[in-house]
Amino acid sequence: MSYPSKITTPNHSSRRQFLKTSTATAAGVLVPYHLTTSPARAQSKASRLQFALIGVGGNGTRTAPVGKEFADLVALCDVDSQHLDAGNHLLCDGKADTYSDYREILARDDIDVVQISTPDHWHAKILIEAMLAGKDAYCEKPLTLTIDEGKLVRKIQKQTGRVVQVGTQQRSSFDKFNHALAIIAEGRIGKLKRLVVGIDGGGWSPEIPATEVPAELDWDRWLGPTPSIPYRYLVNPKRDPKNGFTNGHTQFRWWYEHSGGKLTDWGAHHFDIAMLGIAAAGQNNDPVSVGGTAKHAVEFKDGIPVQTDRYNTAQSFDLHVSFADSDIDMNIRNDVDNGILFEGDEGRIFVNRGKLVGKPVEDLTSNPLPDDAISKIYRGMPMKQNDRHAHWENLIYAIDNRVLPISDVHSHMKMLNVAHLAGICCRLGRTVNWDQKTETVIGDDLAASMMERPYRDGYQIEM
Template sequence: MVLKIESPSSACSRRGFLKTAGVVSAVTLTPWSTPARQALAKSPNERKRFALIGVGGNGTRTSPVGKQFADLVALCDVDQRHLDRGNGLLCEGKADLTSDYRDIISRDDIDFVQISTPDHWHAKILIEAMLAGKDAYCEKPLTLTIDEGKLVRKIQQQTGRVVQVGTQQRSSFDKFNRALAIISEGRIGKLKRLVVGIDAGGWSPEIALADVPKELDWDRWLGPTPEMAYRYQKDARRDDKNYTNGHTHFRWWYEHSGGKLTDWGAHHVDIAMLGIAAAGQNNDPVSVDGTAEHDVEFRDGMPLQDNRYNTARAFDLNVAFADGDVVMNIRHDVDNGILFEGEHGRIFVNRGRLVGKPVEDLENDPLPEDAVAKIYRGMPMEGNDRPAHWANFMHAIENRSQPISDVHSHMKMLNVCHLAGICCRLGRKIQWDQASESVIGDELAASMMKRDYRAGYEIQL
């Protein structure tokens, strides 16, 4: 069923955003630079219009930042509860509503879309949106498979659409970009080892079958992924906790995601690989090896149990690169963040800390004034973290240029995460050829670079 309010004049206003600004007060207080203030000062007729596709928790957290730069005019979700909540929270009840993203991308009065659906829908909606002439801000991970990434990149090049991936750590100037600048300036020397901590994956008991909520279109929620029965149950010990193969917990099912490896991995592996490049070293991956633990048994890469979370809970994986002097260790059992170890020192960075002797040494030997700006490709550095990431996206739209989290560099990183997942599922070393972007010497592993789409949910090219 499609639910709509047809009048485009019902756009969420800037005034409406300010009334609900309490949920994003930290970012609304960000001191913006002149270009960003000019964008905010545009008249309603000049401001761009966008739609939010996927109005769950992440969509409602991130779209208020986008509303600082453009008008949110429409919401799309397959769960009526999400639509109703999002409409009230984000748009004073005035948004156009639909359960079908095609209603969104076919509209001429929408300039770009924000895609905040579960992972398994990202590539299909993004590709069809680009083909429909829409720019896009798409949450990570961009794809469910390696081959989807190849198609996304092809369509982006073909259409010239601007796509910003929601890896907002690339727009952190006080921590992540500063860490990369320290590396780029040679303060820790040639990199030897990186340790990427992304925490353990989710655990569940056996989850009972349940009735699909009447507000949820479960078939459309599954979309391109295999048909499966809906499961949901409360935690017997905690009323505020549940287990499901649907909302929020989709990331613990390989059918819909890649677990921690594509969840936090898409953030921290990203910064780690940028660090290798910043050191002037070759970050082309050549292999992934290591160990992993699951709560279900696997055979030929497929889980044999369908009622428990099945992505890797624990892992100790080593990624080798074309520069044979550096190795990346991806683990679940160390501090969340990235440890860079070089010939002359080491630094650790995450969203709360940037520490290490090379950081302390900056007090007496500061970085060059333009060191962080060089890491940010010389683009305007407006705000910090997610607000800056949206500002960069708008800058790229205005200038028809590549944003800081472009699909091409994102997919090189994400392929490492996908290869790590294949390694975990098969329990053996995976060899990779970057030139051809293919798994080598392992027919079964190579076949896992793609997945079949459920009939009726194929990508429409």
Template sequence: MPRPKPFNTSRRQFLSCATATTAAAMIPYTFTTNTAFAQSKKSGLRFALIGVGGNGTRTAPVGKEFADLVALCDVDSRHLDRGNAMLCDGEADLYSDYREVLARDDVDVVQISTPDHWHTKILIEAMRAGKDAYCEKPLTLTIDEGKLIRRVQKETGRVVQVGTQQRSSFNLFNKALAIIADGRLGKLKKITVGIDSGGWSPEIPVAEVPKELDWDRWLGPTPTMEYRYLEDSKRRYTNGHTHFRWWYEHSGGKLTDWGAHHVDIAMLGIDAAGQNSDPASVSGTAVHDVEFVDGMPVQHNRYNTARQFDLNVAFADGDVTMNIRHDVDNGLLFEGERGRIFVSRGKLVGKPVEELQSKPLPEDAVAKVYRGMPMIGNDRPAHWANFIHSIEHRTLPISDVHSHMKMLNVCHLAGICCRLGRTIQWDQATEMIVGDDQAAAMMSRPYREGFEIEG
């Protein structure tokens, strides 16, 4: 894929604004808080962590500020032992089968931090077992899985918070959305979403499965495949732990990894501007390191998700476009008729940000984009606080499954576009790919016998 033309001087300068501008963006905003809730964070709820790998051990300590962690579940005993020592002083109940956790009447909440391909099955069964859930993103592997999750959530009334914690980033992402909602950019014209390139690997040989890992259960609903592992002096490569994101069998690659964060904020920005965020099509180009036939990889010993991409999302009204690419700064560049801002996990910059010094936003501007809910903490702590608040009040959390899936469907459509190498047309009203039977068939996938997801 040819590299795009470099940013022109003004844009390069814009993205590296003076330190003073970045500092101004980082000035804490005055939040509307629920004082009683903030003073008593412990809810009395008991929760279990299902999936005790990297994301699990990063997010569960935050959850422990609000609920009691009583059980851990993982198919790798090494994760269980490490997590029990790290999170629970060796006192947690340990499980290798999540169904035993869901059967406990004294577990109110589950945090699902498994690899992506297990999210849907465990979440659906958790909701039907009467559990509220905090589930890491991306919620699903397919579009049709999202339809099922949304239906079950409505049927059961369970509270599900998706782990897109950028929705609870008040000093950066929510402040950017407030700037847009206040009309400081005018009508949005273009959003550039930078999510970095995907993973690369050499050929990875078949290897012996570690004795502590139940590989068959780790694979779960996905096709049977041999365990692969390679380690050199610099790094390791595998189709298992951590590196599952680079295999279409288990994930959607970078598009459903960072894409699930930044495309999310992009579409919230369109909504904040009062414009139509219904996607209509995805087009563009991608680079894979393996050959594809009919949208399926034919080589099985290397990472197979898209490594490079330049994708364009068109929306129903045609007045704003989204460009998702690997080769620009990680973050979002919002460009409107009156100005532009760039926001990432490290900065919020642009002339409209500088102008806040002399013309601040209305006092409730950030609170409004946070749906008027209590704003306690920031990022992960705020996201968990919002989850607990929503459980106590039986309301939709800030990152609910319905708005999440509208965004994630764009990421899934982008992945199908990459795999088939052609434009994908989408009808938001029916939530269907139109005019392309082969692409439409990729809205779902078969499940391995014994691990089916019940509708």
């Protein structure tokens, strides 16, 4: 997939951002990084961007403190009043403006960036409406719940020119992955033949009864675009009483209604690196098909779970992805080490967040990578630090220079489509074939129909 590296600032951007970007554009060159990003912003309060956090749960409270080093957090939104109050005191000493409806944040002219840390089924709707409202965004992965949502996200990004950083931090925050990609790009393992992607198994639950919705939670708004279903909760004796078996909050990812299970959870990280590795090797990473086997705790009919009272995403899987480069097989498994094995005709390496191993790695002692090898992987953009700050830092750089960030929506969706196709394969129990050129499932009308999901009345995307 090809896409421009520089993006256009739309007419409805804030005056402050427009003036800053126009100055850089008028000069005919990108403003040097050290003149535009966080150090300069820290010295001048007026130059710092204002951002809002939408979704004040686990990921929100983990990532927003990093964002605060680069921008001012001025507003919070959540449909759970306890989360909202606790997040306000934790992140902002109780001084932020708080909302239960994210649209009130999007209506504010003084907010430049939104961080979207809601459950997966809300990501695309909020992101699209944020871009249309003239906001740049940091959106947690997976970017969408369906393939067709991804098409719309990309269309609106191109239309508006907004900068969107997807929260696949492995592109920035863990140097082992960029080193692995550089090793592959330098030909140190030869031509890629096989990849094994380990992403762990899915969640398990007993029967979970429908119960009264907690007073602090607006369940209808939490469900949003997805079908109206009863709230379910059961205490898990092995965990904190507030973190039991449920179809809401932290356990939403085990329900196809709201997520794609491990395939779009860890898969959104590791498929990303795997497909970048194929591209780094100079080989074609256009997906062609996804097949294999999966096991669920419930039965399915035409891809829909028959039972509605327990976790329903795939608990185990052994899947194979084929690509336009027919020499490559990518095996997705839950019963191997979490991480990615790259196997070429001249060597192999394994990488995850804790290690990068293999003979080509050992050989770096006597034959190091070229000085610019990592820079090439990072598209020539500055990478000052190697932790979770790096991803937000890259977002600020992209906003300042109106360029695509390291984890842009276009390359993310090509990878995420593989995760969605894998989910369709698991739910139907058969191989799903894909045409990358038209971005369509081919030869299977039922599978093709699962590229989209209807939005509940009152929660359609506001265009």
